Amino acid sequence: MTVLLKVNSVSKTFGGVVANRAVSMEVEKGTIVGLIGPNGSGKTTLFNSVVGYHPIDEGSIRFRAQEISHMRVPQIARLGLLRTFQQTRIYGGMDCVQNMLISRSMRKASFLELFHRQTGEGVERAENLLEFVGLYEKRRLLAGDLSFGQQKLLEFAMALMNEPEMLMLDEPTAGINPTLINGLIDRLKRANEEFGITLFVIEHNMRVIMNLAQRIYCLAHGEVLAEGLPDEIRNDKRVIDAYLGAH
Amino acid sequence: MQVSNNGQSSFTSKLMLYGGIAVVGLAAPLLFPAYQAQMAELWLFVVFALTWDLVGGQMGYNSFGNVVFVGVGMYACAVVQVGLYYEVSEYTDARGGGTEFVFDQGQYLTGLVAGLPVAALLAALFAVVLGALVLSLRGHYFAICTLGLGIAMGELASGWEWIGAGSGMTPAEPPRSMGNINRLHYYLAFGLAILTFCAIATLLRSRFALAINAIRDDEDKAEAMGMYTTRIKVTAWTCSALFLGAAGGIYGNLKRFIDPTETAFSGATIGVWMVLMAILGGKGTLWGPIIGAVVFQITKELTWTYILGWQRVALGVLIVAIVVFFPEGIMGRLKILFPERFGHRVETPDEAREEGR
Numbered sequence: 001m002t003v004l005l006k007v008n009s010v011s012k013t014f015g016g017v018v019a020n021r022a023v024s025m026e027v028e029k030g031t032i033v034g035l036i037g038p039n040g041s042g043k044t045t046l047f048n049s050v051v052g053y054h055p056i057d058e059g060s061i062r063f064r065a066q067e068i069s070h071m072r073v074p075q076i077a078r079l080g081l082l083r084t085f086q087q088t089r090i091y092g093g094m095d096c097v098q099n100m101l102i103s104r105s106m107r108k109a110s111f112l113e114l115f116h117r118q119t120g121e122g123v124e125r126a127e128n129l130l131e132f133v134g135l136y137e138k139r140r141l142l143a144g145d146l147s148f149g150q151q152k153l154l155e156f157a158m159a160l161m162n163e164p165e166m167l168m169l170d171e172p173t174a175g176i177n178p179t180l181i182n183g184l185i186d187r188l189k190r191a192n193e194e195f196g197i198t199l200f201v202i203e204h205n206m207r208v209i210m211n212l213a214q215r216i217y218c219l220a221h222g223e224v225l226a227e228g229l230p231d232e233i234r235n236d237k238r239v240i241d242a243y244l245g246a247h
Numbered sequence: 248m249q250v251s252n253n254g255q256s257s258f259t260s261k262l263m264l265y266g267g268i269a270v271v272g273l274a275a276p277l278l279f280p281a282y283q284a285q286m287a288e289l290w291l292f293v294v295f296a297l298t299w300d301l302v303g304g305q306m307g308y309n310s311f312g313n314v315v316f317v318g319v320g321m322y323a324c325a326v327v328q329v330g331l332y333y334e335v336s337e338y339t340d341a342r343g344g345g346t347e348f349v350f351d352q353g354q355y356l357t358g359l360v361a362g363l364p365v366a367a368l369l370a371a372l373f374a375v376v377l378g379a380l381v382l383s384l385r386g387h388y389f390a391i392c393t394l395g396l397g398i399a400m401g402e403l404a405s406g407w408e409w410i411g412a413g414s415g416m417t418p419a420e421p422p423r424s425m426g427n428i429n430r431l432h433y434y435l436a437f438g439l440a441i442l443t444f445c446a447i448a449t450l451l452r453s454r455f456a457l458a459i460n461a462i463r464d465d466e467d468k469a470e471a472m473g474m475y476t477t478r479i480k481v482t483a484w485t486c487s488a489l490f491l492g493a494a495g496g497i498y499g500n501l502k503r504f505i506d507p508t509e510t511a512f513s514g515a516t517i518g519v520w521m522v523l524m525a526i527l528g529g530k531g532t533l534w535g536p537i538i539g540a541v542v543f544q545i546t547k548e549l550t551w552t553y554i555l556g557w558q559r560v561a562l563g564v565l566i567v568a569i570v571v572f573f574p575e576g577i578m579g580r581l582k583i584l585f586p587e588r589f590g591h592r593v594e595t596p597d598e599a600r601e602e603g604r
Contacts, residue, residue: 117453118457
């Protein structure tokens with residue numbers, strides 16, 4: 001197994017607040033890795049650091065053995081490392097298909113290709129993926145008119161449209177109707193198996209993450225508290241303490 | 248964004264629309280020679296509103312500084328027109344008057360033909376340089392910053408002796424033999440408006456349109472999806488500036504006199520008007536700014552004619568009324584009333600209920 005993402009003793013502080021302290025983790029190609037931890041433990045900060053949203057203070061981040069900690073957000077995205085947001089982000093003033101079309105991977109495209117006339121190219125794929133997440137019927141609705149849960153599904157579909165090598169999902173099930181969660185877990189697994197996308201998932205819902213992930217990291221107070229298989233994490237006393245507040 | 252295509256009938260109606268506009272546009276100065284200057288101004292306003300909307304409406308970057316490109320184009324064109332045949336500093340020292348600075352028909356036309364492209368390109372260059380500096384700002388900060396740019400440019404022009412400083416500059420005076428020169432200006436303005444419309448309509452059919460719409464809706468998301476947003480934003484502003492520069496060149500000739508703060512870099516008049524026209528007609532639509540420009544110019548000329556002295560007050564009332572009662576504009580209102588015509592489907596309450604939302 002090759003290591004796709006390697007985070008090596010990354011530290012990040014905001015003023016006096018230490019958000020991440022010497023965090024190290026690895027995500028192997030083709031796997032689903034979970035990231036859990038109490039609120040404020042630095043999970044989203046770590047995601048932001050990885051995708052280049054802000055510079056890190058120390059450490060190194062390598063994607064496909066390439067150092068990316070100095071790169072900017074779009075550059076990293078073009079390498080095939082994509083993230084979705086905790087506060088769902090879609091293009092509200094455009095309809096679902098347009099949202100999908102503009103999310104198409106532009107990795108190989110030159111800047112001038114932006115000015116080519118829109119053709120039907122990509123529409124079929126967009127509609128297939130909308131079907132995949134269950135939004136086909138709503139494809140001509142403005143994305144801003146969708147419910148929150150549907151917007152999350154759309155954001156997921158947009159990420160798939162981009163054909164990333166690795167997808168980092170920040171709380172994919174937060175705010176989703178509990179009856180839809182099983183469907184979403186199923187789709188995440190299929191994205192992993194059928195499209196071969198490596199997933200790195202922040203999740204608070206323990207049932208979801210234990211079902212989904214093959215390996216889990218637990219952050220607390222900005223440091224890696226524990227790592228291991230779902231069963232090991234579930235029974236780890238330090239993790240239970242961190243969640244229940246005894247830490 | 249586009250009216251749904253019903254094949255033949257849609258094509259015929261489009262042809263009739265464009266044909267009608269062309270006929271009216273070409274015939275207007277012959278039918279109403281007394282209003283040529285106002286109609287020329289109207290076509291320039293169409294250019295102002297269309298180009299403003301590309302950045303302000305489609306991309307969501309409200310700029311109060313597009314007037315910079317108008318002013319740059321105005322001066323650039325005038326300087327080329329004069330500079331081809333005389334020393335610019337001597338010309339401006341003489342305040343553009345006197346008998347020694349005369350232009351014959353050939354010189355006047357050559358000056359325009361050379362001056363307008365220079366105006367367009369210089370304005371575009373300004374957009375590239377300024378855009379790289381200020382387009383990293385967002386929202387209100389960008390709006391305020393561009394407002395400052397317009398004021399700063401006006402002050403700079405007021406202090407530069409070579410182009411006449413505070414006393415302004417007169418573009419080359421056409422010879423009497425050319426008759427009513429407004430007719431030429433009218434057709435130049437009309438041609439530029441058509442060109443601008445075609446360019447923007449083409450741009451809006453490309454993937455670029457989706458990209459700037461995405462930036463309008465959520466720029467962070469667009470970046471996270473791998474878009475080089477700054478590059479796209481600067482490109483959009485540069486496209487605007489290209490046409491605004493040429494429009495400024497024509498506008499200066501139409502006005503016959505360039506005052507640095509009252510005509511060229513006049514944020515309080517055209518700088519605000521172009522925003523107003525786009526909003527009145529409907530931000531983020533292709534036809535909205537055009538409709539807005541027409542309604543605005545007619546209103547402006549009527550108030551100017553019938554309630555002179557109060558015309559600024561009337562415009563102020565119009566601004567307030569639009570912002571309060573009509574924020575989505577004419578086309579925006581139509582889009583809400585008839586979404587199907589714009590290609591968007593809206594769920595009826597019944598459908599929503601069936602799906603148990």
